[in-house]
Structures are given as structure tokens and as C-alpha cells.
Amino acid sequence: MRQVWIPRIGGPDVLEVREAADPEPRAGEVRVRVAASGVNFADCLARMGLYPDGPALPAVVGYEVAGEIDRIGPGVETLTEGTRVVALTRFGGYADTVIVPMVQVLPIPHNLSFEQAAGIPVNYLTAWIMLVWIGNVHPGERVLVHAVAGGVGQAALQICRWRGATVLGTASAGKHARLLESGVAHCIDYHTQDFETEISRITGGEGVDIVLDAVGGRSFAKSYRCLGPLGRLFLFGVSSFAPGTTRSIPAAIKGLLTLPRYKPISLMNDNRGVFGVNVGHLWERSELLARMLADIIQLCGDGVLSPVIDHVFPFARAGEAHAYLQARKNFGKVLLVP
Numbered sequence: 001m002r003q004v005w006i007p008r009i010g011g012p013d014v015l016e017v018r019e020a021a022d023p024e025p026r027a028g029e030v031r032v033r034v035a036a037s038g039v040n041f042a043d044c045l046a047r048m049g050l051y052p053d054g055p056a057l058p059a060v061v062g063y064e065v066a067g068e069i070d071r072i073g074p075g076v077e078t079l080t081e082g083t084r085v086v087a088l089t090r091f092g093g094y095a096d097t098v099i100v101p102m103v104q105v106l107p108i109p110h111n112l113s114f115e116q117a118a119g120i121p122v123n124y125l126t127a128w129i130m131l132v133w134i135g136n137v138h139p140g141e142r143v144l145v146h147a148v149a150g151g152v153g154q155a156a157l158q159i160c161r162w163r164g165a166t167v168l169g170t171a172s173a174g175k176h177a178r179l180l181e182s183g184v185a186h187c188i189d190y191h192t193q194d195f196e197t198e199i200s201r202i203t204g205g206e207g208v209d210i211v212l213d214a215v216g217g218r219s220f221a222k223s224y225r226c227l228g229p230l231g232r233l234f235l236f237g238v239s240s241f242a243p244g245t246t247r248s249i250p251a252a253i254k255g256l257l258t259l260p261r262y263k264p265i266s267l268m269n270d271n272r273g274v275f276g277v278n279v280g281h282l283w284e285r286s287e288l289l290a291r292m293l294a295d296i297i298q299l300c301g302d303g304v305l306s307p308v309i310d311h312v313f314p315f316a317r318a319g320e321a322h323a324y325l326q327a328r329k330n331f332g333k334v335l336l337v338p
């Protein structure tokens with residue numbers, strides 16, 4: 001099999017393709033021949049040595065793949081060889097062959113391509129947990145989505161539209177026209193505009209009901225101040241700790257020092273909630289994740305949700321995929337194909 005390795009901490013060009021023997025599934029596992037693997041911002045953080053949850057390097061990262069089962073291990077009765085599936089992998093998804101416990105594998109409908117399917121798990125599960133499972137977004141509510149043109153951002157936009165909520169989003173200016181066309185009510189260019197001031201202006205001082213913030217640092221405190229009564233703030237990432245493609249310790253320290261502290265009495269009196277979400281820490285709850293993923297796949301199959309695939313890079317150009325994401329060029333999901 002072929003795998004994309006991160007051999008050491010570094011820039012996008014450290015990624016390299018290596019050959020290895022094909023693995024065999026053990027009891028309760030299946031082997032998937034991968035057609036497409038999802039690329040996530042966390043993979044870039046792992047490459048930069050900025051991801052405490054990442055595997056020790058050298059390593060093969062990758063949380064999600066889509067492909068076809070070509071071998072099943074003993075005791076697997078619910079899945080068969082030849083089934084088209086999507087799978088959660090932690091880690092090892094940057095490979096043309098993966099071994100996965102059957103509980104992390106779900107069949108996909110025929111009207112979904114492998115590329116669309118590989119773009120579903122991480123982005124949609126993250127957005128689903130925040131907006132549906134915990135956040136219970138209501139029709140007519142206003143939701144501020146940071147990096148709304150990104151992978152999680154696009155999943156969040158679609159879930160909000162399905163639930164009848166209004167999305168306000170931050171993104172680089174070049175993406176605004178397409179975002180407005182795809183249903184974002186107001187776009188804020190976070191490079192040139194202060195999003196807190198803009199949210200206050202747009203909402204006439206009322207604030208929003210939900211904020212999804214993976215920027216981190218100062219942004220968390222500002223996002224909290226954007227909430228109206230009964231507002232929910234979700235903290236799920238720290239992109240601002242990694243402004244470039246190589247590790248910057250000063251940027252990470254600055255980010256840590258500007259993190260806010262939330263006070264229980266203020267939360268009570270403000271009628272606001274602050275939630276942290278890390279899908280990677282829910283791996284022990286694979287059955288619950290699979291249940292949510294099944295609902296998401298059903299909605300994708302029905303055309304209610306529709307993964308936005310931006311760019312597909314071959315394994316040999318995996319470094320370019322990381323650089324593309326970190327240069328803020330993507331609109332939706334970036335994938336690797338063997």
C-alpha cells in the first residue's frame with residue numbers, strides 16, 4: 001500500500017509518499033481500499049508540531065476516508081466485501097488502504113461519490129455536534145460562523161439553512177460573492193473589519209444566538225460579546241495559533257495569553273453558555289458518532305446537505321494540499337486521492 005507520511009515537524013514540503021505491506025484486518029475490523037481521504041486543518045497543526053492530540057512523528061495522519069471494503073475480518077457480519085463506505089480513521093487516513101473497526105464504517109448511498117463521502121465525517125460531525133446535538137439551533141436564529149467558507153464552515157452553513165437559521169460569516173474577501181450566493185446573509189472580512197463591531201451593527205445591537213469559533217486567542221472573548229441572551233458560544237479550534245506554515249512559538253504563546261476566562265455567575269446572569277467541542281476526544285464514543293454520521297449521510301443522500309469539494313490533490317502532491325489550506329485558498333473541503 002501507499003501512505004503519505006509526516007516524517008518530522010516542518011513546512012508542507014516535508015510530506016512524503018512511502019510504500020508498505022498491505023495490512024490484514026483482525027477480528028471486528030474491515031479493510032478499505034481508499035478512493036479519497038479528507039484533509040483537515042488539524043493535520044497541518046500536527047505537521048507543525050502544534051497539535052497535542054496528534055500522533056508522535058513520524059506518522060500517517062488522516063481522520064476520514066471513503067472507498068470500498070475489499071476484505072473483512074472474523075466476526076464482521078454487518079458489512080460485506082464490495083460495499084462502498086465512509087470510515088473514521090484516527091489516524092492513518094492518508095493511505096490507499098486502511099484497516100478500520102467495523103463500528104467506524106458506514107455504507108454510503110450510490111448517489112454520493114467517494115469524494116463527496118470523504119468530505120463528510122469530520123466537517124459535518126463537528127458542525128452537527130455544535131448546531132444540532134448541543135446547540136439545538138432554532139428556525140429564525142442568527143448564527144455567526146467563523147471561517148464560513150472552510151470545511152466545517154460550509155457544513156455549518158448547510159445545517160443552519162436546513163434548520164431555517166440565518167448565517168452571518170467571516171471569511172477572506174475574495175470568497176464573499178460565492179458565500180452570499182450560497183446563502184450567507186452577511187459576510188465579514190476579518191482581515192479589514194472588526195467582527196464584533198459588524199455583528200453589533202448588523203443585528204442592531206441584539207447580538208447573535210450561536211457563534212462557532214475555531215480562531216481562538218482574542219477571538220473567543222469577542223465572540224462571547226457577540227451573543228444575545230440565551231446565546232451559545234462554541235469553542236472548537238485555535239487557527240490563530242498557526243498564522244504561517246511553520247511553527248511560531250510566539251504566535252502560540254500570544255494566543256494562549258489572550259484566551260478568556262468565563263465566570264459562572266456572569267454566565268448565569270447573561271443567560272449564555274460556552275461549550276468546548278473536540279471530536280477527536282469522542283473516539284471512545286464511536287457508536288454515538290456513527291449514529292450521528294448515519295443521520296448526516298441520510299441527509300446528504302437525500303440532497304438536503306451537499307458536501308462542497310474544493311480541490312482534490314494526488315498523494316504525491318499532499319504538501320500542496322496543506323499549503324493550499326494554510327494559504328486560506330480553500331472554499332469547502334480539500335481531499336487527497338491515491
Ligand SMILES: NC(=O)c1ccc[n+]([C@@H]2O[C@H](COP(=O)([O-])OP(=O)(O)OC[C@H]3O[C@@H](n4cnc5c(N)ncnc54)[C@H](OP(=O)(O)O)[C@@H]3O)[C@@H](O)[C@H]2O)c1
Pocket residue numbers: 039040041042122123126146147148149150151152153170171172175214215236237238239240241242243244277278279280325326327328329330331332
Ligand atoms: N474541535 C474539533 O473537533 C474540530 C474539528 C474540525 C475542525 N476543527 C477546527 O476548525 C477549524 C477549521 O477546520 P477545517 O478543517 O474546516 O479548515 P478550514 O476552515 O477549511 O481551514 C482553512 C480556512 O480557515 C480560514 N483561516 C482562518 N484562520 C486561518 C489561519 N490562521 N490559517 C489558515 N487558515 C485560516 C481560511 O479561510 P478564510 O480566510 O476565508 O476565513 C482558510 O481557508 C480549524 O481551527 C480546526 O482545527 C476542530
